[in-house]
Amino acid sequence: MGTDQPVMELRGVQKLFDGRQVLKDINLSVAAGEVVAIIGGSGCGKSTLLRCIIGEYTPDEGHVFFWGEDACHADAKQLDRIRRRYGILFQSGALYSSMTVGENVALPLREHTDLDEKIIEMMVKMKLELVGLRDFEDLNPSQISGGMKKRVGLARAIALDPEILFYDEPTSGLDPIATSAIDQLVIDLRGKLNVTSVVVTHDMKSAFRIADRIAMLYNGEFIAIGPPDEFLHTSDERIRQFVEGLADGPIPLRVSKTDYLADLMGLKPTDR
C-alpha cells in the first residue's frame, strides 16, 4: 500500500432528508497521520457528514473510502473490519449506561481481542490514565459529569489503538483545562502513533491548535479546505465571520426561511 494513498476519502457525498439537501457534493481526502478539523455553524451538516462517514447514514450519492475500500457498498463483514480500525468519540460520549466506566473501555477489547482478562484490566487503566480518569473505573456513567463522560468516551475510542479517530465536538462542554488536555492528546496520538484524526468542531481555538488542515462546511458544502494560516488571512467574508465569531456578516444568525411578518400575522405563504 502506497504511503500517499489517503486513509479516508469522500467523493461526491450527498445526503437528502425529506427532499431537503443537507449535504451537496462533499469531497475530502485525508492522508495518514493528518489532523483535519471540520468546522461550521450549527445545522450546517457537520453531524450528518460524520454519520455518513461512519456508516450510520448511507449517502444518497457518492462514496466513502477507507484505505481504498468503499464503505458505502461494503458487506457487513467488510464494514466490521473497517470499523475495527477506527474509533469514534460521540458528542455525548455515548457510554453504555448499564456498564461501569471500566467495562465501557474494556468492551471493545473483550469483543474483538483474545487478550487475557488481566491484560485487559491493565489496558483499561492505561487508557483511562491517558484521559486522567484512572480512579473512576468502578463508577457508573450516571455518576460522572458530562465532561468526564466525554473523556471516558475517548478512552473507549482509543481502546483498540485505532488508525483513525473521529471526534464529534470533543471539546464542547469541557472546561479550558480539559479542552487543552484533549487537544494535546490529539496531537500526541498523531506524533507518537501516527493516528489520523478527523475532528468535527465549532471551537475555533481548538481547531487552530490541532489541525493540519481545516475544512469549513457551509450550507452542506465545503467552502474552503486548507491549512489554518489560510483561514487567518482569508478574503472570504463568510470564513472571516466564522473564525472571528462576529454576529454580523454574510452568514445569517436566523435560519428560518419563512417571512417573519407573514408568520406573525398567521398568513400562509400562499395567502400573500
Add this chain to the structure above:
Amino acid sequence: MSASQILRPLERVGAQAEGFIAYLGGIGYLTLDTFTGGVAGLFTRPRIKAGETIYQMVRLGVRAVPIIALVQIFVGITLAFTLAPVLEQYDQLGQLPTVIAKATFPQLGPLLAAVVLTGFAGAAITAELGTMVVGEELSALRASAINPIRFLVIPRVIACVVMTVALTVLANILCAAGGMLISALQLGIDPYQYYYTTIDALTVKDVATGLIKGGIYGFLIVMVACYEGLSVSGGAGGVGQRTTASVVRSIFLIIVANCAFTAVFYFFWPE
C-alpha cells in the same frame, strides 16, 4: 359526493393496512436476523454471551416469580369459588380439580404468565433499548463493529423464551394449588384426592401444548419489545410511546396466537 370523498376513507384503510404490513415485515426481518445471528453465534466467534443471557434471565424472569405466583394462586382460588356451585348443582364437585387443571395447563397458565411478563419483561426491554437508542449507544455499538442483534437482542430472546416456559410451569402448578387450597379449606375435597384427580385428568397434550404456547408467547413478547425499542425515535416521549405500544401489541398478539394455536391443536392433535 365526489370521487375523492369516497376514496379518502379507503385511502386511510389502505395506509393503515400498509403500516401494519410494514410492522410485521420489520418484526419478520428482526426475527430472521436473530435466527441467523443466533445459529452463527453457536458455532463461530464472536459467541453469544452466556453471562449476559443468564443476567437477563434473572432480570426478566426470576424477578417476575413472586408476582406470577400471587396472580396464579388468586386465579386458582377464583376458579374454585366460581366453579364449585355449578359443579355442585350437577353433583360433580369431585371433578373440580379436573376442570381447573383442564382450564389452567393448556390455557390460563401460559396465557396469564405471558400477560404478566409482557408488563414485566416486555416493557423493560423496550424502555431499555429505546433509551440506549436515544443515548446514541446503539450507534456507538455499531461503530465499534459490535452487532446489536448479537450483543443485545439474542441474549434477551433466549432469556425471555426460556423464562416464559419456566414460568408457565410455575403458573400451572400454583393455579392448581390455589384451587386445592379452597377445596381443602372450604369444599371438603381432600388435598391427596385433589392431587390424584388432577394427575388423572391431565393428558400429555394438555401439558405439552401449554408449554409450547408459553415458549411462543415468550418469543412474541421479546420480538415485539426489541423491535419497538430499536425503532424508538424522538427522545424520552418516543421511549414512552414505544413502551406502551410494545405492551399493547404484545398482549394483542398473544391473544390472537392463543386462539390460533388452540384451534390448530384442536384439529391436528386429537386427544
